[in-house]
Amino acid sequence: MTIIKEIKNNVLWIRLNRPQVFNSFNQEMAFAVQGALDEAVTNRDIRAVVITGEGKAFCAGQDLAEATDPNGPELQSIVAKHYNPIIGKIRTIEKPVIAAVNGVAAGAGANIALACDIVFAGNSASFIQAFSKIGLIPDSGGTFFLPRLIGFQKAMALMMTGDKVIAEEAERMNMIYKSVGDEMLMETVEKFAEQLAKMPTRGLGLTKIAMNASMTNNLSQQLKVEEELQTQAGSTYDFQEGTTAFLEKRKPEFKGE
Structure with missing residues (x-):
């Protein structure tokens, strides 16, 4: 499993449950993650998602034993069929996706984490753009997200050197949302995710659509996106419940609809 x-x-x-190889990805795990993310789209009981790793690592990236196996998938197929769909699903699920980075996140593992909406990391965790160490380029959205998070120069340096960034430094660089003590990581993420799961899920999903669009839109295009999405948000049950609860001075009970 x-x-x-x-x-x-x-x-x-x-x-992620391949702790013996630091949760590095093979084809089976990639497809299993894709299936779980698809379930998050269709299951209305799911209102937030957390991705984390079993054991001491979050994810060490691609399992190189598979990548170099003459009978295994080709590199192009690994990127196109394993990682690109995972990144696409994380970004298009209209629900919050949170990474709980519990150890090393290297290569594709780092970039899968950074593609999530919100990233928490334990203090002993680290992020490594390890691709240059073996003559490859960052994939899994790394060249898209990392420069937008920390700036072009820092992103370029980390990608070229493959230097390790510890969790506290990653927070200072705005690479991640928050670093916390290792012993507090899962409890912190659990409380945070459950808080989001009680919020207006449809509104959070529309916010995510707007933020995705802002990556490439100019101001006038983005204002139009906000107008369209706000109109959709205003037609939801949760908007009606939120405004009614405010006027009645009570706590709202959102359904995520």
Whole structure:
């Protein structure tokens, strides 16, 4: 079983489960993660997603034993069929996707984490753009997200050198949302994810659509996107419940609809 799935309090937990190889990806695990993310789209009981790793690592990237196996998938297929769909699904799921980085996140593992909406990391965790060490380029959206998070110069330096960035430094660089003590990581993420799962899920999903669009839009295009999405948000049950609760001075009970 290459991943462990659990739905708890409307949160889908996806735990990468190849700890003997630091949760490095093979084809089976890539397809299993894709399937779990598809479930997050269709299952209305799921209102937030957490991706984390079993054991001491988050994810060490691609399993090089598979990548160099003459009978294994070709590199182009690994990128196109394993990683690109995972990144696409993380970004298009209209629900919050949170990474809980519990150890090293290297190569594709680092960039899968950075593609998530919000990243928490334990203090002993680290992020490594390891591709240059073996003559490859960053994939899994790394060349898109990292420069937007930390700036062109820093991203370029990290990609060329493959230097390790510890969690506290990653937070200072705005690479991640927050670093916390290792012993507090899962409890912190659980509380945070369950808080988001009780919020207006449809509104959060529309916010995600707007943020995705802002990556490439100019101001006038983005204002039009906001107008269209705000109109959709205003037609939801949760908007009606939120405004009614405000006027009645009570706590709203959102349904995610």
